[in-house]
Amino acid sequence: xxxxxxxxxxxxxxxxxxxxxxxxxxxxxxxxxxxxxxxxxxxxxxxxxxxxxxxxxxxxxxxxxxxxxxxxxxxxxxxxxxxxxxxxxxxxxxxxxxxxxxxxxxxxxxxxxxxxxxxxxxxxxxxxxxxxxxxxxxxxxxxxxxxxxxxxxxxxxxxxxxxxxxxxxxxxxxxxxxxxxxxxxxxxxxxxxxxxxxxxxxxxxxxxxxxxxxxxxxxxxxxxxxxxxxxxxxxxxxxxxxxxxxxxxxxxxxxxxxxxxxxxxxxxxxxxxxxxxxxxxxxxxxxxxxxxxxxxxxxxxxxxxxxxxxxxxxxxxxxxxxxxxxxxxxxxxxxxxxxxxxxxxxxxxxxxxxxxxxxxxxxxxxxxxxxxxxxxxxxxxxxxxxxxxxxxxxxxxxxxxxxxxxxxxxxxxxxxxxxxxxxxxxxxxxxxxxxxxxxxxxxxxxxxxxxxxxxxxxxxxxxxxxxxxxxxxxxxxxxx
Numbered sequence: 441x442x443x444x445x446x447x448x449x450x451x452x453x454x455x456x457x458x459x460x461x462x463x464x465x466x467x468x469x470x471x472x473x474x475x476x477x478x479x480x481x482x483x484x485x486x487x488x489x490x491x492x493x494x495x496x497x498x499x500x501x502x503x504x505x506x507x508x509x510x511x512x513x514x515x516x517x518x519x520x521x522x523x524x525x526x527x528x529x530x531x532x533x534x535x536x537x538x539x540x541x542x543x544x545x546x547x548x549x550x551x552x553x554x555x556x557x558x559x560x561x562x563x564x565x566x567x568x569x570x571x572x573x574x575x576x577x578x579x580x581x582x583x584x585x586x587x588x589x590x591x592x593x594x595x596x597x598x599x600x601x602x603x604x605x606x607x608x609x610x611x612x613x614x615x616x617x618x619x620x621x622x623x624x625x626x627x628x629x630x631x632x633x634x635x636x637x638x639x640x641x642x643x644x645x646x647x648x649x650x651x652x653x654x655x656x657x658x659x660x661x662x663x664x665x666x667x668x669x670x671x672x673x674x675x676x677x678x679x680x681x682x683x684x685x686x687x688x689x690x691x692x693x694x695x696x697x698x699x700x701x702x703x704x705x706x707x708x709x710x711x712x713x714x715x716x717x718x719x720x721x722x723x724x725x726x727x728x729x730x731x732x733x734x735x736x737x738x739x740x741x742x743x744x745x746x747x748x749x750x751x752x753x754x755x756x757x758x759x760x761x762x763x764x765x766x767x768x769x770x771x772x773x774x775x776x777x778x779x780x781x782x783x784x785x786x787x788x789x790x791x792x793x794x795x796x797x798x799x800x801x802x803x804x805x806x807x808x809x810x811x812x813x814x815x816x817x818x819x820x821x822x823x824x825x826x827x828x829x830x831x832x833x834x835x836x837x838x839x840x841x842x843x844x845x846x847x848x849x850x851x852x853x854x855x856x857x858x859x860x861x862x863x864x865x866x867x868x869x870x871x872x873x874x875x876x877x878x879x880x881x882x883x884x885x886x887x888x889x890x891x892x893x894x895x896x897x898x899x900x901x902x903x904x905x906x907x908x909x910x911x912x913x914x915x916x917x918x919x920x
Contacts, residue, residue, distance in 0.1 A: 586810015
């Protein structure tokens with residue numbers, strides 16, 4: 441009884457202290473803004489000093505919590521939470537190559553190796569890590585033709601390798617794996633809410649409430665539809681395409697957990713709401729390649745979940761096609777597709793892919809033209825390279841890089857298929873099915889993408905490899 445009373449008193453005392461401190465800051469803020477740096481000729485506008493104090497206090501609290509978690513040996517879950525958040529908060533910094541995820545990654549790499557030496561932990565080096573190193577060698581070779589500027593792509597890939605390595609060594613049991621999946625859904629759901637609010641603000645006020653987006657990307661952030669001009673929402677990322685990438689992938693995980701886990705009504709309702717929010721946000725990105733991946737995979741998800749109804753679903757699809765034909769809508773669909781391929785954006789993409797493929801075959805087939813130099817093949821007015829990841833890899837890193845890149849993708853695909861065949865527990869099955877369809881969604885998007893060194897792709901492959909090690913109970917220093 442005494443402990444409960446003391447706890448109640450301490451909590452109320454803390455609340456009173458925070459309230460008094462907040463009131464004091466707000467009261468003295470006008471004086472802080474005029475007295476702080478004006479003496480040395482630096483003008484700080486009213487209200488900005490309050491922001492500095494709030495951010496400083498928040499940073500201090502975060503550092504204290506981080507130190508507390510590390511001391512209690514919870515650095516794995518801390519990394520999982522912070523890095524998952526930072527993945528989708530990359531549009532707030534004006535520095536496009538440096539953001540929170542790089543800072544968090546470097547911090548936890550140092551923490552990981554120090555704790556591994558002190559506590560003599562085993563470090564897992566998997567075949568995926570070795571394949572990553574092989575592809576890194578192909579990127580380095582491509583610098584012969586690409587020059588010094590290709591090193592930027594190499595640095596990005598080294599970061600992606602480090603993410604994959606840390607995820608494999610952090611998700612060491614099924615509980616941590618579930619935490620990773622849970623936080624991925626939570627963070628993406630919050631991003632979806634932010635994205636929907638961005639659209640509401642834009643439609644009501646005309647103000648695009650977005651982060652630091654490059655000028656060459658800003659012109660693609662708007663879409664003209666029959667109702668007028670709308671914003672292609674990016675949430676807190678630096679482009680709507682990256683946001684759509686996250687949404688499509690996480691929707692697949694969310695849906696499979698909803699279908700397989702034995703949930704009570706409250707949790708099922710909550711997951712259904714998050715699914716709806718993410719789907720609405722996905723529509724508001726107006727990303728055709730992500731929506732295509734979504735609509736291709738959704739019927740397959742249901743067929744895999746209930747295979748006994750596969751014949752019924754197939755028959756329903758055939759009847760739908762017959763109905764469209766009899767109603768005469770097939771001609772409209774045919775004309776739309778033909779117009780897109782002949783005169784629309786798809787025609788441009790096909791032309792870019794053709795030029796990129798010709799450049800790979802006839803100009804630099806072995807080591808490529810150089811990382812981030814694929815646009816030299818196409819000579820596009822906006823400096824666009826081929827819009828297919830595999831053609832772009834071949835053109836920039838040559839046949840050697842293409843082989844290793846395909847091996848990395850194929851290895852992860854085989855691993856996620858094998859664990860899906862092996863798993864029988866419904867909770868684990870929901871996670872593994874979600875990872876499979878999430879990875880398939882990414883593979884579909886990659887057929888129209890221009891970014892083959894994508895941190896999130898290696899993040900996802902790291903989760904897949906961690907799941908493989910967990911569900912096969914293979915714990916060795918070097919694991920193949």
